[in-house]
Amino acid sequence: MTDTINLPNSLRSQPDSSGHFGAFGGRYVAETLMPLILELDKVYRTAKADPAFDAEFAELLRSYVGRPNPLYYAGRLTEMLRDKAAAGKGAKIYLKREELNHTGAHKINNCIGQALLARRMGKKKVIAETGAGQHGVATATVAALFGMECKIFMGAKDVERQRPNVFRMKLLGAEVIPVTSGSQTLKDAMNDALRHWVSNVHDTFYIIGTAAGPHPYPELVRDFQSIIGKETRAQMMEAEGRLPDMLIAPVGGGSNAIGMFHPFLDDPEVAMIGVEAAGEGLDKKHAASLAGGASGILHGNRTYLLQDEDGQITEAHSISAGLDYPGIGPEHSWLHEIGRVRYLPVTDDEALASFQTLAKLEGIIPALESAHAIAAAEQIAPTMDADKIIVVNLSGRGDKDIFTVADALGVEM
Amino acid sequence: MNRDRLSSRFAACKAQGRAALITFMTAGDPDIAATPAILDALVAGGADIIELGMPFTDPMADGPAIELANLRSLGSGTKTKHIFALAADFRARHPDVPLILMGYANPMLVRGADWFADQCRIAGVDGVICVDVPPEEDAEIGPALRAAGVHLVRLATPTTDATRLPAVLDGASGFLYHVAVAGITGKQQAAQASIEIAVRKLKAATDLPIAVGFGVRSPEQAAAIGRVADGVVVGSAIVDIVGSHGDAAAPFVQDFVAALSGALTTQAQETAA
Ligand SMILES: Cc1ncc(COP(=O)(O)O)c(C=O)c1O
Numbered sequence: 062m063t064d065t066i067n068l069p070n071s072l073r074s075q076p077d078s079s080g081h082f083g084a085f086g087g088r089y090v091a092e093t094l095m096p097l098i099l100e101l102d103k104v105y106r107t108a109k110a111d112p113a114f115d116a117e118f119a120e121l122l123r124s125y126v127g128r129p130n131p132l133y134y135a136g137r138l139t140e141m142l143r144d145k146a147a148a149g150k151g152a153k154i155y156l157k158r159e160e161l162n163h164t165g166a167h168k169i170n171n172c173i174g175q176a177l178l179a180r181r182m183g184k185k186k187v188i189a190e191t192g193a194g195q196h197g198v199a200t201a202t203v204a205a206l207f208g209m210e211c212k213i214f215m216g217a218k219d220v221e222r223q224r225p226n227v228f229r230m231k232l233l234g235a236e237v238i239p240v241t242s243g244s245q246t247l248k249d250a251m252n253d254a255l256r257h258w259v260s261n262v263h264d265t266f267y268i269i270g271t272a273a274g275p276h277p278y279p280e281l282v283r284d285f286q287s288i289i290g291k292e293t294r295a296q297m298m299e300a301e302g303r304l305p306d307m308l309i310a311p312v313g314g315g316s317n318a319i320g321m322f323h324p325f326l327d328d329p330e331v332a333m334i335g336v337e338a339a340g341e342g343l344d345k346k347h348a349a350s351l352a353g354g355a356s357g358i359l360h361g362n363r364t365y366l367l368q369d370e371d372g373q374i375t376e377a378h379s380i381s382a383g384l385d386y387p388g389i390g391p392e393h394s395w396l397h398e399i400g401r402v403r404y405l406p407v408t409d410d411e412a413l414a415s416f417q418t419l420a421k422l423e424g425i426i427p428a429l430e431s432a433h434a435i436a437a438a439e440q441i442a443p444t445m446d447a448d449k450i451i452v453v454n455l456s457g458r459g460d461k462d463i464f465t466v467a468d469a470l471g472v473e474m
Numbered sequence: 475m476n477r478d479r480l481s482s483r484f485a486a487c488k489a490q491g492r493a494a495l496i497t498f499m500t501a502g503d504p505d506i507a508a509t510p511a512i513l514d515a516l517v518a519g520g521a522d523i524i525e526l527g528m529p530f531t532d533p534m535a536d537g538p539a540i541e542l543a544n545l546r547s548l549g550s551g552t553k554t555k556h557i558f559a560l561a562a563d564f565r566a567r568h569p570d571v572p573l574i575l576m577g578y579a580n581p582m583l584v585r586g587a588d589w590f591a592d593q594c595r596i597a598g599v600d601g602v603i604c605v606d607v608p609p610e611e612d613a614e615i616g617p618a619l620r621a622a623g624v625h626l627v628r629l630a631t632p633t634t635d636a637t638r639l640p641a642v643l644d645g646a647s648g649f650l651y652h653v654a655v656a657g658i659t660g661k662q663q664a665a666q667a668s669i670e671i672a673v674r675k676l677k678a679a680t681d682l683p684i685a686v687g688f689g690v691r692s693p694e695q696a697a698a699i700g701r702v703a704d705g706v707v708v709g710s711a712i713v714d715i716v717g718s719h720g721d722a723a724a725p726f727v728q729d730f731v732a733a734l735s736g737a738l739t740t741q742a743q744e745t746a747a
Contacts, residue, residue, distance in 0.1 A: 079610060087610075087611050088610050088611060089611055090608060091605055091608075092630065092634060092653065093633050093653065093656050094633075095610070095633070096633045096634065096635060097633065099638075243545075248532065252532050252533075256535075259534075259535065259657055259658060260656065260657035260658060262633060262656055357583075357584060358578075358580045358583060358606065359580060366580070368580065370584070371553055371554045372530075372580040372581040372582075373531045374580070
């Protein structure tokens with residue numbers, strides 16, 4: 062899978078064999094799931110070392126997902142920001158076009174990889190949690206592709222705000238199960254997916270949608286998503302003959318961001334910004350677990366969480382369903398603590414503004430998740446010299462969000 | 475001595491030729507004020523060992539009954555400090571009845587494992603079951619509890635095979651909790667035959683008492699399991715009663731527990747005869 066040699070002191074050699082990224086990660090699951098998780102680890106190690114697995118993965122990414130997707134120079138966005146910047150300022154902005162993948166987001170990269178693992182393990186049923194519905198659609202898609210039975214757990218609130226994706230999943234043959242417990246969003250969908258899994262371990266594979274959960278999920282999701290960073294690296298060398306100065310990606314659980322960042326972690330000249338959803342603001346309802354949370358244990362891993370002093374999980378809020386989660390993948394918690402990646406909060410309103418800006422200036426309607434990263438780029442690019450280069454991960458397209466955005470803007474559709 | 479309460483209770487039950495009755499309720503369900511009366515009803519009905527659930531916002535291993543109990547408790551304002559106060563008061567009222575805290579890692583570890591273990595010791599808690607800490611993640615909570623003289627009760631499940639069992643037993647104490655179904659707490663029931671096979675295997679591997687739980691709802695089932703196991707755990711069925719009767723639940727809980735206890739005793743007498 063990975064073709065890199067891990068140098069001593071490499072930031073790319075995490076996690077350790079027990080799944081820890083520094084103080085984070087691990088395998089905090091019920092005993093019933095432990096044997097399965099250990100088996101998954103074994104199967105994954107074998108697959109990772111098997112060129113045939115890598116070849117099949119690469120071929121599906123090429124012929125089915127449509128990779129490589131382009132690295133696009135966003136000229137009009139760059140110029141607009143330069144106009145507002147001081148003389149000589151305004152970094153060049155490139156977009157990594159994950160939104161052009163089949164199913165419209167980066168999620169499919171991971172789903173192809175995990176479906177291949179499910180097949181290796183002889184599982185014919187897959188389940189997944191979904192927030193925005195992008196991971197649900199991607200899972201339903203690979204289930205159709207591999208002829209597997211598929212159940213998608215989705216918070217009832219998200220079923221409401223992501224209706225187009227709910228219908229897509231059904232068209233693809235999946236059963237969508239609305240989850241009415243708790244905050245009725247992504248975290249509760251994950252609870253119910255875990256409950257279903259623990260009750261059906263013998264024949265069911267859980268396709269986790271982000272770089273979180275018990276080991277080895279954070280690692281394998283990262284590895285499958287690392288295609289984003291690997292392509293970016295090669296494409297940037299071709300376009301500019303050098304590495305970018307900064308990478309910016311939105312962070313829900315953190316899969317698109319870690320996929321973009323990981324191949325660059327050992328290049329100190331490349332700065333990295335993960336963008337957390339600040340919702341209505343960090344002093345109000347938000348989903349920024351690094352900026353506003355503390356270390357804790359949820360959904361199989363130790364990581365930063367939104368929680369109260371008793372360790373009860375507090376509700377997250379973001380206009381973007383895909384970022385509306387009170388935790389973050391453990392590798393991000395570690396990268397935050399060692400200072401390798403900087404994490405910035407962006408509010409609902411800022412994301413909404415950038416959603417429209419990108420549509421008008423570049424003819425690209427971004428996912429609300431991705432619009433958070435665009436907003437961060439709009440804030441940072443004007444402070445950098447004009448010869449600097451930023452790559453923003455455009456993790457998904459915004460078709461799914463048009464109802465939410467219309468609603469937020471008070472537009473009748 | 476904390477350690478003695480659990481083992482003396484299992485020994486006493488064994489001397490009577492019956493399995494120990496282990497009953498579960500969620501602390502603070504429906505609220506903190508109503509909890510002592512329900513705990514007393516469990517004891518009055520004949521429970522040998524009490525499992526007190528620490529509520530958590532995200533009880534991933536629980537079915538709807540206990541999940542709702544968790545939410546009722548948190549909704550009525552239950553805090554961790556109230557749970558330790560409940561435990562300490564229980565210990566004062568019932569000096570000999572073993573008390574186990576059962577719950578999830580995050581509320582237990584949020585102030586550090588040593589803090590939690592210390593609070594358990596001070597409140598007279600005999601053991602802890604942490605649902606989402608498998609042996610692989612023992613390093614934090616395990617040593618802290620052992621140092622405080624509090625039992626760490628481990629879970630063995632239908633997926634725990636022979637190669638894995640030694641890891642589960644390593645560091646387990648108090649008793650071994652056999653989770654009878656691969657699943658969540660609630661209504662799903664295991665076949666008696668599979669329980670018997672599992673308990674036999676576990677007994678061959680450890681001298682710890684074996685308690686069986688998950689899906690045990692009726693006196694008949696409890697009696698059948700009591701024939702082979704050292705303890706029988708009943709949870710959701712009691713929590714359902716609290717769910718329907720709220721702060722008036724104590725007498726109903728007591729009646730139900732008395733029926734469970736009666737069935738275990740009758741079964742023991744029949745076996746002896
Ligand atoms: C387009 C898009 N971007 C980002 C995310 C956030 O997830 P992650 O942080 O795992 O990339 C989602 C999640 O649904 C998404 O759909």
